[in-house]
Amino acid sequence: MTDSAKIVVVGGGAGGLELVSKLGKRLGRRGKANVILVDRDSTHIWKPLLHEIATGVLDQSLDETAYQGHGAQYGYNYQLGTMAGLNRDKREVKLAPLRDDDGNEVLGERRIGYDYLVLSLGSISNDFGTPGVADHCYFLDSARQAEIFRRAMLNKFLRYGHGDTHNHPRLSIAIVGGGATGVELSAELLGATQMLASYGYSSIGRDQLNVHLIEAAPRLLPALPERIGRAIYKQLDAMGIEIHLETKITHADHYGFDTAGGGRIDADLTVWAAGVRGADVLTQLGLSTAPNNRIKVNQTLQSVDDKRIFAIGDCAACPQGDDDKTVPPRAQAAHQMASTLYTNIRAELAGKPLKPFHYRDFGSLISLSHFDAVGNLMASASKGHLFVEGRLAKWFYVSLYRMHQRTIHGTFNTLLKMIVDRLNSVLRPNLKLH
Numbered sequence: 001m002t003d004s005a006k007i008v009v010v011g012g013g014a015g016g017l018e019l020v021s022k023l024g025k026r027l028g029r030r031g032k033a034n035v036i037l038v039d040r041d042s043t044h045i046w047k048p049l050l051h052e053i054a055t056g057v058l059d060q061s062l063d064e065t066a067y068q069g070h071g072a073q074y075g076y077n078y079q080l081g082t083m084a085g086l087n088r089d090k091r092e093v094k095l096a097p098l099r100d101d102d103g104n105e106v107l108g109e110r111r112i113g114y115d116y117l118v119l120s121l122g123s124i125s126n127d128f129g130t131p132g133v134a135d136h137c138y139f140l141d142s143a144r145q146a147e148i149f150r151r152a153m154l155n156k157f158l159r160y161g162h163g164d165t166h167n168h169p170r171l172s173i174a175i176v177g178g179g180a181t182g183v184e185l186s187a188e189l190l191g192a193t194q195m196l197a198s199y200g201y202s203s204i205g206r207d208q209l210n211v212h213l214i215e216a217a218p219r220l221l222p223a224l225p226e227r228i229g230r231a232i233y234k235q236l237d238a239m240g241i242e243i244h245l246e247t248k249i250t251h252a253d254h255y256g257f258d259t260a261g262g263g264r265i266d267a268d269l270t271v272w273a274a275g276v277r278g279a280d281v282l283t284q285l286g287l288s289t290a291p292n293n294r295i296k297v298n299q300t301l302q303s304v305d306d307k308r309i310f311a312i313g314d315c316a317a318c319p320q321g322d323d324d325k326t327v328p329p330r331a332q333a334a335h336q337m338a339s340t341l342y343t344n345i346r347a348e349l350a351g352k353p354l355k356p357f358h359y360r361d362f363g364s365l366i367s368l369s370h371f372d373a374v375g376n377l378m379a380s381a382s383k384g385h386l387f388v389e390g391r392l393a394k395w396f397y398v399s400l401y402r403m404h405q406r407t408i409h410g411t412f413n414t415l416l417k418m419i420v421d422r423l424n425s426v427l428r429p430n431l432k433l434h
Helices: 014-028 047-055 067-074 143-161 180-198 226-239 280-284 331-349 390-409 411-427
Strands: 005-010 033-039 077-080 083-087 092-095 105-107 110-113 116-119 171-176 209-214 242-244 249-253 256-259 263-266 269-272 294-296 309-311 363-368 372-380 384-389
Touching: 005 014, 014 033, 014 067, 014 331, 014 390, 033 067, 047 143, 047 180, 047 390, 067 077, 083 280, 116 331, 143 171, 143 269, 171 180, 171 256, 180 209, 180 226, 180 363, 226 242, 226 363, 226 372, 226 384, 309 331, 331 390, 363 390, 372 390, 384 390, 390 411
Parallel strands: 005 033, 005 116, 033 077, 116 309, 171 209, 171 269, 209 242
Antiparallel strands: 083 092, 092 110, 249 256, 256 263, 363 372, 372 384
């Protein structure tokens, strides 16, 4: 392969942006490769923060990273666009026409050639074909969706504050999905409600908000150790959140959910945060996929069908161990995959063998707004996980985001951002109200 290898990365999430940042600094700046990032949005937000954007606790404009400026600084090129297809014979990625908010075409269909292609499209919520969900529920798969929910929430609270609270004494928000997103959003809603009252929403308080958290499994956080699920259940229950376990949604409408067995959960706002799957386009590329639209890769993160195509993060079905398990769709997995793939792409360009990816579970942390945090950390391979909660867990939770920032911005810039965040916490409202 020549020094001018063209590396195209589709998807600027946690793994994709970390990868192009490293490749750009090492190869792009030195003219050893043309590194191109393709994403349908112009800015990056760390996905585990979307529930904070949805409640206004985090102002997206203060934490987002603009790909265009970041790429100019770190040695990669950015293309705004949505992947619509793939021509493996010609090694071309097809991008759908780009349209403005009014539906007018800004750019026509484009094609980008590649020598190596990395698919890092992340995941979206899986409604499992449940009738009414797509039409009546809010989703939190992107910053744009989180912002739409935030505005709807504020509007609903505003109408409630100026309406007849005697006939409608409580607002109700129902969240389907007892995983990390649903759990953290439910707690964040209560925290945001407390702050809203201090900013003039005088009729809104914890006593006026009823939050339903709905999970089809027998316990919360079914993918995490049972001790964490029990601790989270206890905390949420004490906060007054109504938890519905072993509750399957059969239909959604404008006023709430129908459940299996003829039950009903009414709500003013409904959020779907259950299950994950890859984007539909992943099944249209001529590549082998696993359930939930994930690209099948081997342990070098190469597609099982094409050694010039790699996949990382939530959209990759990477084998884990000797059984049929695959690497879980988590931010730490995307981070580890990006690090391994960075090494493998450099090895591929140098004609050296690629190293296999081995996922290491460093634990899980769940933040319950400003109320608490709970999780476990990997102590050692022999001793297993160490349970943590309270301020220590909160500190570790925040440090995960700082580690991501350090990877894409460097140590010095991350320290500056920490100082700016501290200043903003003093100078700006604690909640985005506009």
